[in-house]
Amino acid sequence: MRKTAIITIIAMTLMLCYFTSASIVKLYRAGSPMPAALQEQEVPYRLVLITQEMDTPFWDLVGDSALAEAEKQGISLQIWGSYGSNEDDFLKKMEIAIASKVDGIIVQGLDTEEFNELTKIQAGRHGIPVITVASDVPMQDSLRRTYVGSDxxxxxxxxxxxxxxxxxxxxxxxxxxxxxxxxxxxxxxxxxxxxxxxxxxxxxxxxxxxxxxxxxxxxxxxxxxxxxxxxxxxxxxxxxxxxxxxxxxxxxxxxxxxxxxxxxxxxxxxxxxxxxxxxxxxQSPEEMGRISVDLMVKWLKSEAGPLDMSGYYTNIRMVKAEELP
Missing domain, CATH: 3.40.50.2300 (Response regulator)
Incomplete structure (x- = not known):
């Protein structure tokens, strides 16, 4: 009887592990690559930068400058995102970042109820600050800390x-x-x-x-x-x-x-x-990446004081054909 009970418990444990693994695999189905694991590292802060437009020239520049600033600050930064403006996949990356209890999220704003729910309620509940970059959302709807990007x-x-x-x-x-x-x-x-x-x-x-x-x-x-x-x-x-x-x-x-x-x-x-x-x-994507990481670190270190909720605008200018080389 006791042997049967032990076998039953082992079987149930194995089944639970199987279904948990299956759920994780399902979450990262084809076309939605699994982000690198957010393991505990010997760094003071762990940040993620999330975009809807991975591997585009603009976001490559944002990401490269953000990584350079993170290295300079001695913190961890991972870049996650979706391809082809896959909104569902993008929002899942947001959910994963919040569930992973990162220290801060820098994200391309998406003006939808689902996005605002994640930033206002879920991130807020875990005390995770959110800074939008390049694309903003209304502050009152999202409770994002600030915005960095073009005016x-x-x-x-x-x-x-x-x-x-x-x-x-x-x-x-x-x-x-x-x-x-x-x-x-x-x-x-x-x-x-x-x-x-x-x-x-x-x-x-x-x-x-x-x-x-x-x-x-x-x-x-x-x-x-x-x-x-x-x-x-x-x-x-x-x-x-x-x-x-x-x-x-x-x-x-x-x-x-x-x-x-x-x-x-x-x-x-x-x-x-x-x-x-x-x-x-x-626009100035390099400025966006650098400034957003710098502001997030200053906020986490309590060095920035209250962030300007209206945003931090990066340089823009009108370009004409005759100005180009």
């Missing part, structure tokens, strides 16, 4: 001023936005309207183009059909510029639109060099 409202103003300089004080301007980056997009639109509202002869039209390439193409065709007399086009969503420009190029040998972008990817830079764009906003 998107000022970026909108820069584009509007450049448009006035190029186009003059009259004309029709199409603003094309998308379904992602809604908070950043709203700030850019607000900056554009801050400037253009003082020019009654400039008319703005907003068109939404979801991120999927086929739907961006469809939206571009629709805009060109509805507003053939438009003078300028501003890609407010930074992820759609390349598809938008190439679709316009299929219809017109010489684009009738002055096109402006908030995307400074290598692909968009090539379009600018080729004269397909009038101008684009150049």
């Amino acid at each position: 998107h409202k000022e970026a909108g103003r820069l584009v509007a001023r450049e448009l006035l300089s190029d186009m003059g004080q009259a004309g029709t301007v199409i603003l094309i936005g998308g379904s992602r980056q809604r908070y950043d997009q709203d700030l850019r639109l607000a900056g554009i309207h801050d400037i253009l509202q003082h020019y009654p002869d400039i008319h703005t039209v907003f068109a939404e183009a979801p991120d999927e390439r086929e739907r961006v193409v469809s939206a571009a065709r629709d805009v060109m059909n509805r507003y053939p007399e438009a003078d300028a086009l501003i890609a407010v969503n930074s992820n759609i510029t390349e598809t938008l420009v190439r679709e316009i190029g299929k219809r017109y040998q010489q684009s009738p639109f002055r096109i402006y972008s908030f995307d400074d990817s290598p692909e968009t830079m090539e379009l600018l060099k080729a004269g397909k764009l009038e101008g684009m906003i150049l």
Whole structure:
């Protein structure tokens, strides 16, 4: 009887181990690589940087500068993320970081209820400070400590001023936005309207183009059909510029639109060099990585005092084709 009971207990223990392992494997199913283990290390703080856009030129620069600053500060920093803007995988990385009880999370902001739930309630419950980088979310919804990145409202103003300089004080301007980056997009639109509202002869039209390439193409065709007399086009969503420009190029040998972008990817830079764009906003990803790590460490050491909840803005500037080498 006693032997049977012991065998039963062993069997139950083995089954429990199996199902626990299976659950972990399921969590990191194909296409979602398991992050490096957050083991206890002989470092004062363990941080993670999480992005939705792993292995892109912009985020490579953010990550490299963040790692360099972490090494300088003598702390541990791991970079996790998803590929192709996989929102579910991105949020799972957030959950894992919180469950691992890291000392701080630096993360690309995502303006959704699920993201805000993780930062406001789950991270808050564990006392884990969260700093958003590059993309922000409303502080009151997320309770993030601060934001490090471009001032998107000022970026909108820069584009509007450049448009006035190029186009003059009259004309029709199409603003094309998308379904992602809604908070950043709203700030850019607000900056554009801050400037253009003082020019009654400039008319703005907003068109939404979801991120999927086929739907961006469809939206571009629709805009060109509805507003053939438009003078300028501003890609407010930074992820759609390349598809938008190439679709316009299929219809017109010489684009009738002055096109402006908030995307400074290598692909968009090539379009600018080729004269397909009038101008684009150049950001400072290296500053973002360095400053976000530095602020997080200072906060953890109680050296920073209250962080500026409105954010720490990195350098931005408008770039024209004639300025490029």
